[in-house]
Amino acid sequence: xxxxxxxxxxxxxxxxxxxxxxxxxxxxxxxxxxxxxxxxxxxxxxxxxxxxxxxxxxxxxxxxxxxxxxxxxxxxxxxxxxxxxxxxxxxxxxxxxxxxxxxxxxxxxxxxxxxxxxxxxxxxxxxxxxxxxxxxxxxxxxxxxxxxxxxxxxxxxxxxxxxxxxxxxxxxxxxxxxxxxxxxxxxxxxxxxxxxxxxxxxxxxxxxxxxxxxxxxxxxxxxxxxxxxxxxxxxxxxxxxxxxxxxxxxxxxxxxxxxxxxxxxxxxxxxxxxxxxxxxxxxxxxxxxxxx
Numbered sequence: 001x002x003x004x005x006x007x008x009x010x011x012x013x014x015x016x017x018x019x020x021x022x023x024x025x026x027x028x029x030x031x032x033x034x035x036x037x038x039x040x041x042x043x044x045x046x047x048x049x050x051x052x053x054x055x056x057x058x059x060x061x062x063x064x065x066x067x068x069x070x071x072x073x074x075x076x077x078x079x080x081x082x083x084x085x086x087x088x089x090x091x092x093x094x095x096x097x098x099x100x101x102x103x104x105x106x107x108x109x110x111x112x113x114x115x116x117x118x119x120x121x122x123x124x125x126x127x128x129x130x131x132x133x134x135x136x137x138x139x140x141x142x143x144x145x146x147x148x149x150x151x152x153x154x155x156x157x158x159x160x161x162x163x164x165x166x167x168x169x170x171x172x173x174x175x176x177x178x179x180x181x182x183x184x185x186x187x188x189x190x191x192x193x194x195x196x197x198x199x200x201x202x203x204x205x206x207x208x209x210x211x212x213x214x215x216x217x218x219x220x221x222x223x224x225x226x227x228x229x230x231x232x233x234x235x236x237x238x239x240x241x242x243x244x245x246x247x248x249x250x251x252x253x254x255x256x257x258x259x260x261x262x263x264x265x266x267x268x269x270x271x272x273x274x275x276x277x278x279x280x281x282x283x284x285x286x287x288x289x290x291x292x
Contacts, residue, residue: 013063014086016093021086024060024106025093030174037109039176041188042095044069047105049186051076056105058082062091065102072103096178111175114167114194114205136209137236138163138284140277141202143252144243148173152183153274154241159187161281162288167238168195169202203255206238212257215240215248216280218270220261224283232258233287239280241273 014021024040026032033039038057041050050056059076063085066073076083086094094104140158145151151173158166166175173180175193197205206213212235222229240256242248253259262271262279271279 014060014084014090016087016090018086018090020058020084021060021090021093024058024104027106028096028178030177033109033174033176039107039109039181040094040096040178041105041107041181042097042103042178043101043182044072044103045186046181047076047103048072049189050105050107051079051081053110053189055107055110055189056081057108058084058106060084060086060091060094060104060106062086062088062100062102069103096182109176110189110193112192112194114197115170134164135236136164136211136238137288138281139206139209139211139238140166140281141197141206141238141240142166142168142172142273143199143202143240143248144169144171144246145241145273146171146173147244148177148179149183150244150273151175151177152180152185152188154277155180155184155191155193156187157274157278157281159184159191161278162285163191163281165192165194167197167202167205168193169199170196171199199249199252202240202252209238211236211238213238213240213255214280215242215253215256215259216262216276217242217248217253217259218261218264220259222258222260224260224262224280229260229283230287232260233284237284239277239284241277241280244273 027038027040041047047059059081066085073083091100091102140154140163142151142154155166175188175195181188203213214237216239222232240248262276
């Protein structure tokens, strides 16, 4: 398909002052995202995932990227999603990267607000809007994850390893922020995500969904590779992965059904969040063959 045939191409490219570009560029701020119920997904992989999930509302593209991603953008046009060509400066205002890929989707929110487990009524349509009655087998919980990259990576690992949902406590970075979306590599649009859960409600929420609460910690009493660990993982479970610097707080450790450790064979003192999560979720998935 020739680029001139793509739906929605304006006679003159949008600039950084065009109202639709101005609105979208404000979504770099978390408060603006929350207020609008919108966020940005940048780059071809994220845009393709957003379009496939039905979350993309408009796609902004530079003239150069229009030709480079003609096949992808043909699908955008075929789906009836507005396609808006922008100047390089306009794209720079939309991009969160040093070298913009020239392709940004304006998306509706796909993340549920978990401000209170006692009021789960307000959920947007889309990937995050599953019924509270949906049976769960494996859930990954990010507790106070301050690094957006770790938030996105946890979503990606959970998606890859068959987790049913991903939850984040209220003091975690926004899953719909630019760095988290990029780190999720499109998985934000594949797996239901809940944000803003009060830390003192995590245990209650897990148990109300029939899940054992497991805390991943280096000093856990249960070895994940042991017979006890294998038995534990056969039950539906919610894994808590703690803050990068401080770990899981005492009140949440005490509320857990089990504290689980990954045995370290070498001289490293600990594992990073991404590696620990991948090992724990893989172990749970292996104990639930139907989840794969």
